[in-house]
Amino acid sequence: MKIGKDKNKVKWSSEISEDGIEFTQPDIMLKLISTIDDRGWPHVTLISSNRAISKNKIVWGAFTEGSSKKYVKKRPKQGIFYMTAAMPFKFLQAKVNFDHTTKEGKDLEHFNQTQLMRYFTYVRTHTAYYNDVVAATPVRNLPLFGIVKGIIKDLIGKGGAKTKLDEKRLNVIGHKLFAALIAVRVISYIDPTDGYPTMVPAIQLQAADHNRLVFPPSVLKKDLSQIPVDSKVAVFGMNFDFYNQVVKGTFTGFKKFRGIKFGVIEIEEIYNSTPPVTGVIYPRVKNIPKITEFHL
The missing domain is CATH 2.30.110.10 (Electron Transport, Fmn-binding Protein; Chain A)
Structure with missing residues (x-):
């Protein structure tokens, strides 16, 4: 079937x-x-x-x-x-x-x-x-030519996709992970037709800055075009030392920066997958003050 x-x-x-x-x-x-x-x-x-x-x-x-x-x-x-x-x-x-x-x-x-x-x-x-x-x-097959083409487009256009936020959501290691020219990156979204998570490889995806991820649709264009605009996505990133993070946020659609078309993901949450400390590292969970006295 x-x-x-x-x-x-x-x-x-x-x-x-x-x-x-x-x-x-x-x-x-x-x-x-x-x-x-x-x-x-x-x-x-x-x-x-x-x-x-x-x-x-x-x-x-x-x-x-x-x-x-x-x-x-x-x-x-x-x-x-x-x-x-x-x-x-x-x-x-x-x-x-x-x-x-x-x-x-x-x-x-x-x-x-x-x-x-x-x-x-x-x-x-x-x-x-x-x-x-x-x-x-x-x-x-994941065509090598499309990956190389995407990396070249990243080098030319991603600088135009920077946000104007003072905040740095990706930490130093996370930014290095997603700014590297080549690393494992896979986007997951919920398929609206059946409700199942669907994953698409996007090695050409990179960090525009500490707050936004971008990817040119240079390879698997039809797959990437199926991601619904304004939907929540999760991006798995891993380097060759097996350090990995999952970045979650909103896919806001395709936009042009410096004349090049990019898919845009606004970072809203970062999950550290690598021991010894796993869990959400952005936004930081506020510590609740310890209760030492209690009065009625």
Whole structure:
């Protein structure tokens, strides 16, 4: 079954192909899940213990208890994203529904014997989350030419997209992460047609300054054009040292700066995904004064 009404749209199937199943198996590749937070915003989490086990089932494993595990039990709809770790980049997108968990079985054993987990004595994948596939794309190419073209456009035009805000929402590390010419960047949005988080790779996305992200639609233009204007998005960014942050905000549409068309995301929240301190780092949570005396 094909999902999509015209040839300009990405063709989604109701199951993962045999090639797609095989594509998700390597331990070393980018594997993300996107869930829906309590506000209805997309959230993105890196979960490397993650693979398709059949044409209609994806399983991923948890070794920590983070936000995504809570969200998925309240709101089962998820987006799943896989991308190769080296060029030429290839990727696969899927939409799934959370079904059930288990704390034993062959899938947990598989995850704990992988290249990433084998030598960890005190950290184990303790819970497997099983998900029913609703839709999946074929394995797709991410054209290198479009990425290079986008980086050149960034160098020319992103300076014109700077805000006039005195505030610096991205911290030093975050700004460095999103200002780098090349790093992993993936945009997640809620597809208004079915309510599922959908992730699109956007390596050409960069920080215009500490308060705004921009991206030229130089690659996967049709995918990026599906992001609804004024919708909430989450952008996963990761460097080659595996430091990562998730920037959330509003996609305000496409605008021209210095004659070049850019998609614009106004930063509203920043989530630090990297231990030892994970959680929202912007806006800062105000400390509540400790109560030392209480009088009626």
